[in-house]
Structure formats: structure tokens, C-alpha cells
Amino acid sequence: MFKYYIYLVYHISLYYFYFLIVNSNILLKYYFIYDDGDVMTEINHNNKKSKNIDINNIDIDKSNINCNKIPSSKNKNIIKTIDKNIIDNIYSDGFPIAQYGLYIKRVKHYKTFKIPVDAGFTCPNKDGTLDTKGCIFCPKMGRPISVKYCNTKYPLKEQIEKQIEKQKNKGIEKFYIYFYPGTNTYGTPNKLKELWDFALSYPDVIGLSIGTRPDCLEDEKLDILEDYVNEGYEIWIDLGIQTMHQRTLNILNRRHKVSDTVRTILECKKRGIFVCGHVILGLPNETWDDMMKTAKILSKLEIDALKIYPLVVIQNTELENLYWRGEYKTLDKKQYIKLVCDFLERLSPYVLIQRLSKDKTPDEIKISPEWNLHRLNILNEVSNELKRRNTKQGVYYQIEKN
Ligand code: SF4
Numbered sequence: 592m593f594k595y596y597i598y599l600v601y602h603i604s605l606y607y608f609y610f611l612i613v614n615s616n617i618l619l620k621y622y623f624i625y626d627d628g629d630v631m632t633e634i635n636h637n638n639k640k641s642k643n644i645d646i647n648n649i650d651i652d653k654s655n656i657n658c659n660k661i662p663s664s665k666n667k668n669i670i671k672t673i674d675k676n677i678i679d680n681i682y683s684d685g686f687p688i689a690q691y692g693l694y695i696k697r698v699k700h701y702k703t704f705k706i707p708v709d710a711g712f713t714c715p716n717k718d719g720t721l722d723t724k725g726c727i728f729c730p731k732m733g734r735p736i737s738v739k740y741c742n743t744k745y746p747l748k749e750q751i752e753k754q755i756e757k758q759k760n761k762g763i764e765k766f767y768i769y770f771y772p773g774t775n776t777y778g779t780p781n782k783l784k785e786l787w788d789f790a791l792s793y794p795d796v797i798g799l800s801i802g803t804r805p806d807c808l809e810d811e812k813l814d815i816l817e818d819y820v821n822e823g824y825e826i827w828i829d830l831g832i833q834t835m836h837q838r839t840l841n842i843l844n845r846r847h848k849v850s851d852t853v854r855t856i857l858e859c860k861k862r863g864i865f866v867c868g869h870v871i872l873g874l875p876n877e878t879w880d881d882m883m884k885t886a887k888i889l890s891k892l893e894i895d896a897l898k899i900y901p902l903v904v905i906q907n908t909e910l911e912n913l914y915w916r917g918e919y920k921t922l923d924k925k926q927y928i929k930l931v932c933d934f935l936e937r938l939s940p941y942v943l944i945q946r947l948s949k950d951k952t953p954d955e956i957k958i959s960p961e962w963n964l965h966r967l968n969i970l971n972e973v974s975n976e977l978k979r980r981n982t983k984q985g986v987y988y989q990i991e992k993n
Pocket residue numbers: 713714715716717724725726729773774804831845
């Protein structure tokens with residue numbers, strides 16, 4: 592009987608411990624995994640030591656690595672254009688959304704991973720070139736999200752190598768280097784080329800993903816990127832579009848024009864550079880019609896992919912002030928799911944969707960919304976809603992196009 596009692600206590604304790612871990616915010620706050628298309632990225636919110644540095648003064652340590660880029664003939668299975676037949680097959684298999692992750696699985700025969708790196712880029716909207724205040728949703732200081740080795744406290748070489756080593760142990764074969772925080776084309780063409788050459792010098796790196804704003808990709812920089820495309824690399828620009836309405840861009844204090852966005856998308860397309868636009872739903876003063884028009888314009892521009900997310904109020908932003916003054920209210924989850932479905936229905940069926948939610952913002956800096964923004968959660972809810980409506984991405988785009 593005593594033995595049975597000990598056995599029972601032991602198992603109850605184990606269960607209790609497991610319950611505590613799974614339900615506590617400890618893991619969610621400091622360590623979680625998010626899915627970027629087909630890419631899983633590990634996040635660690637230990638960003639306190641991250642610092643902004645002048646990109647033009649970055650000293651790239653090239654020691655101990657093979658700096659010869661891979662000949663293009665070795666870069667098999669990179670995407671050169673988006674294959675509409677493969678997207679049609681995704682719909683035929685019953686998926687209502689042209690998910691980037693599904694697409695990649697069907698075109699590549701190896702596992703890939705985006706290595707996020709922080710090369711210390713600042714932004715012309717914050718360093719005084721255009722403004723010092725930045726966009727109203729962007730924190731005035733620091734990086735809102737940081738990945739353990741995506742941090743300027745580590746040299747770029749270490750950021751890349753540590754992450755590649757870790758992912759290789761998990762069976763990932765090929766990598767993209769994702770220049771992530773800040774405006775990652777805000778530097779001289781020479782310095783950028785040095786940085787990009789360095790990133791591409793790793794034998795298993797097949798391309799770049801570069802986060803930037805629409806007014807920071809001048810012809811000279813585009814020419815360098817086009818050369819990489821011609822050498823057989825896959826180059827993606829993660830473009831902060833947010834909206835295709837100038838009135839809203841002004842409210843957001845973006846300090847660039849809609850025409851910059853149009854030009855950048857068209858120039859990239861001309862050069863074989865892929866564009867993944869970032870679009871925010873629920874921006875201040877935007878109507879349903881405004882948001883649907885953004886879907887329509889981006890479809891007509893034949894943008895390659897989108898990341899769509901709700902506007903999130905975080906600490907230390909101008910948006911936070913608007914929020915506390917009652918001048919801005921975030922969307923509730925039901926409103927957001929409905930809006931995303933409406934948006935997708937009016938978007939071209941051939942725009943790949945990389946994600947439908949915002950990166951998990953640390954609880955300690957997130958003000959609103961309070962609902963779960965986890966991308967897989969939102970993806971499931973949006974897919975279910977489209978199935979319930981008996982529609983899919985692009986249904987109304989086809990009708991309205993004619
Ligand atoms: S462009 Fe990007 S980095 Fe610059 S202020 Fe706006 S959100 Fe922040």
C-alpha cells in the first residue's frame with residue numbers, strides 16, 4: 592500500500608511539474624519557435640545588449656572561412672520564378688491559401704532555413720536623415736524582437752556560424768541569410784556588397800533575404816543584387832509596405848511615398864529579385880475598402896509573396912500614446928480573421944503567403960492586442976474560415992479583374 596502511495600505521489604508530481612512548464616509564460620516569454628514559411632526560427636528575447644552600430648564601420652572578420660562563393664551550377668533547386676502550376680496544385684489538394692511553406696516543400700528537395708542576423712543597420716527615419724521619431728509603431732530604442740544569435744553583441748561571422756551549426760545538427764541542408772532588424776540596405780553600395788558577399792561565401796548558403804523600406808533600394812544596390820541572381824543565388828527583399836495609401840503612410844510617419852513602393856517592386860521584378868511585402872491590417876483610419884484596395888494593387892503589381900499581420904501596440908512608441916489617449920483601438924481576433932479572409936479573397940491567387948500574423952512580441956513590451964498572435968494558430972483559423980465560406984485566396988480577384 593505504501594509503495595502504491597509513493598508511486599502515486601511520484602506521478603502526480605511529474606504531471607504537476609509538466610503542467611507548470613507548459614502553462615507558464617516563462618518559456619513563451621524567453622524562448623519560443625516561430626515558423627517563417629518553411630523556416631523555423633528560434634527566438635530568444637534577450638535583446639538588452641543589442642546595439643545600433645554604423646553599418647559603414649562594420650569590420651567583417653573573414654578569417655577561417657571559405658570566401659569563395661559557390662558556382663551557380665551548384666545552386667540547384669533555387670526558385671527562379673514562381674510556378675503557377677504548383678500553386679494550382681496546392682489549391683487542388685484542398686488548401687485555400689497559397690502557403691509559401693507548402694510551395695517550397697514542393698519545389699525544393701532539401702530542407703532550408705532562414706538565418707536571421709543583425710548587422711547593426713539603423714534607419715533613415717530614426718537617425719535624423721528623414722526624421723528622428725521613426726514610424727509610429729516602431730520602438731524608439733532597441734530592437735523589439737531578438738533572436739539569440741541575431742544580435743550585434745556577436746560578430747556577424749559568429750551569428751551565422753552558430754546558427755548554421757545548430758540547424759545542421761537538425762538536418763537542415765541549405766540556408767538563406769536573413770538581414771532582419773533595421774533598414775538593411777541603408778549603407779553605401781560598396782559596404783553592402785562586402786556584407787552580402789560575406790554572407791554568400793558560406794558553402795551552404797543559397798541566397799539572401801533582406802528587410803528594408805521602399806525608399807532605400809537605389810539602382811546601384813539593385814544592380815549588385817541582380818548580379819547575385821545571375822550567379823544563381825535566390826535573393827528576396829522583405830519590403831515594409833504596410834499599405835498602398837499615402838494618407839495612411841503619412842499617419843504612420845513612414846516618410847516615403849507609395850510611388851517608392853511601386854518602383855521598388857517593379858525594379859526587383861525586372862531583375863529577378865523576389866519581393867515579399869509586409870502588409871498591416873487595422874491601421875489608423877483605414878477603411879475596409881482601403882485595405883481591399885491594397886490587396887488589389889499589390890496583386891496587379893504581381894508581388895511574389897506577402898506577410899500580413901495586425902497592428903500591434905508596443906511600449907515606447909508613438910502608437911502607444913495614441914492608444915492610451917483612446918485615439919487608436921486594435922482589432923479583436925474575430926475582426927482580424929474576417930479581414931484577413933476578405934483580403935485573401937481579393938488578392939491574386941498566385942501571391943505566396945509567408946505568414947498571417949505578427950512575430951510573437953514579448954509580453955513585457957506588448958500593450959495590445961491581448962489575443963494569441965501565434966502564426967500557426969491564426970493560419971488555422973483563417974483556413975477554417977475560408978473553408979466555412981467555401982472560398983479561397985483569389986476568388987474575388989479573378990472576378991473583379993475582368
Ligand atoms: S522604417 Fe522600419 S526601422 Fe525605420 S522607423 Fe519605420 S519601422 Fe522602424
